[in-house]
Amino acid sequence: MPRKPLYKTDLGKAYCADSLELLPTLPDASVDLVFTSPPYALHFKKEYGNADQKDYVAWFMPFAREFKRVLKPDGSFVLNIGGSWTPGAPVRSLYHFRLLLALCDELGFNLCQEFFWYNPAKMPAPAEWVNVRRLRVKDSVEYIFWLSASKFPRADNSKVLQAYSKDMARLIKRGIKETKRPSGHNIKTTFAADKGGSIPPNLIECGNNESNSRYIKESKRNGQKVHPARFPAELPRFFIEFLTSPGDLVLDPFAGSNTTGAVAEKLGRQWIAVEKDQSYAMDSELRFGEVDESGVNGNGQLRLNLG
Numbered sequence: 001m002p003r004k005p006l007y008k009t010d011l012g013k014a015y016c017a018d019s020l021e022l023l024p025t026l027p028d029a030s031v032d033l034v035f036t037s038p039p040y041a042l043h044f045k046k047e048y049g050n051a052d053q054k055d056y057v058a059w060f061m062p063f064a065r066e067f068k069r070v071l072k073p074d075g076s077f078v079l080n081i082g083g084s085w086t087p088g089a090p091v092r093s094l095y096h097f098r099l100l101l102a103l104c105d106e107l108g109f110n111l112c113q114e115f116f117w118y119n120p121a122k123m124p125a126p127a128e129w130v131n132v133r134r135l136r137v138k139d140s141v142e143y144i145f146w147l148s149a150s151k152f153p154r155a156d157n158s159k160v161l162q163a164y165s166k167d168m169a170r171l172i173k174r175g176i177k178e179t180k181r182p183s184g185h186n187i188k189t190t191f192a193a194d195k196g197g198s199i200p201p202n203l204i205e206c207g208n209n210e211s212n213s214r215y216i217k218e219s220k221r222n223g224q225k226v227h228p229a230r231f232p233a234e235l236p237r238f239f240i241e242f243l244t245s246p247g248d249l250v251l252d253p254f255a256g257s258n259t260t261g262a263v264a265e266k267l268g269r270q271w272i273a274v275e276k277d278q279s280y281a282m283d284s285e286l287r288f289g290e291v292d293e294s295g296v297n298g299n300g301q302l303r304l305n306l307g
Helices: 019-025 053-070 095-105 127-132 166-174 214-221 234-243 259-266 278-287
Strands: 012-016 031-036 071-081 110-118 141-148 203-205 249-252 270-275
Touching (some): 019 270, 031 053, 234 249, 270 278
Parallel strands (some): 012 270, 031 071, 031 249, 110 203
């Protein structure tokens, strides 16, 4: 029997469940994008649960098999995963690289491109090696692996163009001469054509310092604990626009406070969010429409369905 969602909106459904139990209920080749940030293999245990470095690949692979099954042939799997340090030494763990190799070698995923999330607001850590003994610098970058089952997943970088720099805007205005750079690149006059914006790099810069969203305000007002490992809305926004079209289905199997679902809703995509922790799953509805005293949200749907 299909599981009932905890809550739903016009475009999406949120479930309080273990993804390994819920994902098998989804049809084959039904999802356009899996975008998620699972618990990292950090040295210290977190309240939201995280596997040890030595066990991480074995823990994650059953989820990944389901991701590949539910993805459409031209769909994508985007994985945000942070690095970690080995216990007792200022040496980096290789667990996320081992996971990437397992996803590609064992399950047949293709690595389309690696991205890097630069978080300028990240605190200096680990404190012993960075702040106290001064042996390392602040770790401010996390990996984002864009994977797919096929070698040609659907993608369109014209949907995520950025504003031209002042220098490029000046070149477009005045034009350029044809030249050949020492690198061997031929610069043609068409280089200065206005194509609506610049192609973004694979470095995404955005701070993870959400402080005044409805989710934060309402959680504090209700005395509820804010999810400690949220990612900024810019991350799912970029990949949802880059890799999907309106009406497509986006899945986040480790939804947390459901940033992915909220962004997908705003962008006109269908979404499914799965979060194992009931309090996090329930509180994530605060990212959506106002809820009145009767427990009905702005879409005329019950706020909670625990049946």
